[in-house]
Amino acid sequence: MSPSGFAKTRVLVVDDFDNFRMTVMRMLQEFGAEQVDTASSGSDALRKCRAAFYDLVLCDYNLGHGKSGQQVLEQLRHEKLLKNSALFVLISAESSKNIVMAAYDYEPDAYLTKPITAMTLQQRLERLFRQRAEMKPIYDALDEDNINAAIDRCRGLIDSNSRYRSHCQKLLGQLLLSSGNYVAAEGLYRQVLDSRELDWAQVGLAAAKKGQNDWMAAQQWVEQALGVSDMCMPAYDLLASIQLERGDFAAQQKTLEKAVDISPLSVIRQQNLGALAFRNQDMAVATQAYKSSVKLGEHSCYDTPQVHLQFVRACSELSRRDPEQGKAYARDVMRVLGEFENRFGGGFDNRLLLHSAACAFKAATGDVAGAKSLLGDLRERTEGQTAALEARIDWVSACDAMGEREQRDELIKALLDEFKGDQQALESIDRVLESPVSDKNRKRVADINKKGIACYDSADFTGAVACFTQAAAEFPKHVGIELNLLQALLGSLEAEQGGAEQLDKALATRDRLEQRVPVGHAQASRYAQLKAKLAELAHQFSSDGQ
Amino acid sequence: MTEQHLPVDFSFVLASSVHDMKNSVGMLMQTLEQISASLSPQDPQQRDQLAVLGYEAARINGELIQLLALYRMENKRMLVQIDEHYLDEIINEQLARNDILFRSRSIDVEVDCPEDVCWYLDAELLGSVVNNLLVNAARYCKSRIKIAAAIVNDELHLVIADDGRGYPDFMLKEPMATSNSVSFSQGNTNLGLLFAGEIARLHRRGEQVGRIELANQGVLPGGEIRVILP
Incomplete structure (x- = not known):
């Protein structure tokens, strides 16, 4: 390429080693670059990029303390500090594969592996410049937010059989998907797949099918992509989003768990898994995922105070159900609580949220005196003003753990009055209620119940048990579901569809219900009947066995 | 005392240390590259010696990359992007x-x-x-x-x-x-x-x-x- 290509290019070289920075800078100057800046850390690089647009950023992956090169890229794109035509090249001593696995939303334009020689650098950059030059009209359109022009120009290059046809196809696919042209996107991906089975095109086709609400086909294409390469991360993320749309949260969690197992370094994926497992009431998975999210979030632009608080809440829930497992996280919780204000600021709202989560944790781990005094303190300080919803939900959960029924009921009543009609708030409140009040969760309970009862009525007790078991896991405080589960289990025992395993399950369900259906409870007489039936069947079972 | 096995998978230990070695060799090669770049061209003997160093380092690097790749293949952790x-x-x-x-x-x-x-x-x-x-x-x-x-x-x-x-x-x-x-x-x-x-x-x-x-x-x-x- 002509040396002028380098002359006009504004370059930023980022590395924590002076020596390497200077070497690369000298190489670039030899190629004719006139405007080369350097930065010695991620934050330094971000500062420079906020002050000026660079055409090329050469950034080392390992920047010592602080942000990694990947995190610099994420923040640059997040803050839109890179133009569409700009190049971000990640340099590392490792092969790019490990880094690719960690990338979630953004991948660099190219990877360079150390050692870098003048010749390899020049050759690689010239190649990238040639590609950028040919595709410049497309990037210009994107910089102007003119998606239609960008789409037309992509098509133009593809039709003229450009050397960068494959680049253009990928970009075109993304543009068509993001602008809702699902049918056109499908056509493009099918055309690519006609010549070769490529995972990115299969995932793209699945996304196009999902856009057309054809869930079945979408799922099939994703699974096909995973069959070609079971390490294709975008396929897992798409599969999880399809399962979310279908309301199959259990399957969605399995998918994300698998993805996180293969690629544990993506902070967003860990956060998503934490939120999902928390929603599914699988606290063991939720705590682990939130713990990883907190750790990975340290230098990431995706970190939020919410993630730290959710970690503490998940630990509280886990401790209440299984004190031994909960204990293992006590030190992590203390550290997260201790660092919270330093990290996110100690304003009134932040402190309220922090201390409320801490209060629920104390209550859940048996520090009743500590929880009580903290709760009193918090309520006093917020007297006469409205405290944040999440904080008040934590108070309810603290009262629950301490057996403070009256205070709990009073808090819940106030919340339900105040947030009547606010569906999103009600969904949050659902987690501390016996039966949900939000439209969405009520519908979910109703749907599962309907399905389970239909199974039960047609004497498919195994199906009914499966249905209510899943529902009970999702709504662990719901007495009605648990009673239905018990009834389904009894049905299956009576019809001799289940053996000792079902009996054990029925006995465990009864044990869970025992404390939750006190005398005077609306469902007390139904529970008494089921309990009697269970005793009868258990007796029969043991005499049969002899 | 009875004979005891290592409490860890040896191939994993080996792979981790190969990984470290590869990073070190990478640094070594980068430094060599910098030295050659700063050397004056009228010192041919030194230049040849550096070339030998570079060649041997490249060979080690190549072998280590191969070892790692073979390890990953065996453990089905090899990302193949066609x-x-x-x-x-x-x-x-x-x-x-x-x-x-x-x-x-x-x-x-x-x-x-x-x-x-x-x-x-x-x-x-x-x-x-x-x-x-x-x-x-x-x-x-x-x-x-x-x-x-x-x-x-x-x-x-x-x-x-x-x-x-x-x-x-x-x-x-x-x-x-x-x-x-x-x-x-x-x-x-x-x-x-x-x-x-x-x-x-x-x-x-x-x-x-x-x-x-x-x-x-x-x-x-x-x-x-x-x-x-x-």
Whole structure:
């Protein structure tokens, strides 16, 4: 390429080693670059990029303390500090594969592996410049937010059989998907797949099918992509989003768990898994995922105070159900609580949220005196003003753990009055209620119940048990579901569809219900009947066995 | 005391330390590169010595990359990203990487790869195969290496040939048999062939699977390896 290509290019070289920075800078100057800046850390690089647009950023992956090169890229794109035509090249001593696995939303334009020689650098950059030059009209359109022009120009290059046809196809696919042209996107991906089975095109086709609400086909294409390469991360993320749309949260969690197992370094994926497992009431998975999210979030632009608080809440829930497992996280919780204000600021709202989560944790781990005094303190300080919803939900959960029924009921009543009609708030409140009040969760309970009862009525007790078991896991405080589960289990025992395993399950369900259906409870007489039936069947079972 | 096994999987320990070694060698090579760049050109002897250092470091680096890749393949943690790539880019990148080696040994490298030859492959994996085969060829050739790429019968043929002594007979018969290809006395474990073969095999198209073929006295008087990807 002509040396002028380098002359006009504004370059930023980022590395924590002076020596390497200077070497690369000298190489670039030899190629004719006139405007080369350097930065010695991620934050330094971000500062420079906020002050000026660079055409090329050469950034080392390992920047010592602080942000990694990947995190610099994420923040640059997040803050839109890179133009569409700009190049971000990640340099590392490792092969790019490990880094690719960690990338979630953004991948660099190219990877360079150390050692870098003048010749390899020049050759690689010239190649990238040639590609950028040919595709410049497309990037210009994107910089102007003119998606239609960008789409037309992509098509133009593809039709003229450009050397960068494959680049253009990928970009075109993304543009068509993001602008809702699902049918056109499908056509493009099918055309690519006609010549070769490529995972990115299969995932793209699945996304196009999902856009057309054809869930079945979408799922099939994703699974096909995973069959070609079971390490294709975008396929897992798409599969999880399809399962979310279908309301199959259990399957969605399995998918994300698998993805996180293969690629544990993506902070967003860990956060998503934490939120999902928390929603599914699988606290063991939720705590682990939130713990990883907190750790990975340290230098990431995706970190939020919410993630730290959710970690503490998940630990509280886990401790209440299984004190031994909960204990293992006590030190992590203390550290997260201790660092919270330093990290996110100690304003009134932040402190309220922090201390409320801490209060629920104390209550859940048996520090009743500590929880009580903290709760009193918090309520006093917020007297006469409205405290944040999440904080008040934590108070309810603290009262629950301490057996403070009256205070709990009073808090819940106030919340339900105040947030009547606010569906999103009600969904949050659902987690501390016996039966949900939000439209969405009520519908979910109703749907599962309907399905389970239909199974039960047609004497498919195994199906009914499966249905209510899943529902009970999702709504662990719901007495009605648990009673239905018990009834389904009894049905299956009576019809001799289940053996000792079902009996054990029925006995465990009864044990869970025992404390939750006190005398005077609306469902007390139904529970008494089921309990009697269970005793009868258990007796029969043991005499049969002899 | 009874005999005790290590409480950890030895291959995992080995792989982690190979990973560390590779990073160290990378640093070493980068520093060497910087020293050569800052040296004055009128010091030919020192320059040759540096070239030897660079060559040996590159060899260690290549072997470590191979070891890691083979470990990952065995543990099914190998990410294979097949996509459309231009062969001239892959070849030129590896030639640039080994430019100092070829120049210091006065090796003439001939490239026969039209600009429009592109194929479906994992560029990073094939790149490291090409690098290893080039470094190997530089070791065995007299003065010439030829590298060529072309599409033959709807398959990619990538050929690297040299003008050295060629492959011994037993290797021509069974290029992938590790038992006979390990020859410590000659200072060559032929891990490179095993690696090339395994990487080729990761490239599939329906029932077809990638492979390597060895020959002598093909386009040049010495040995010739052909990597074929469907």
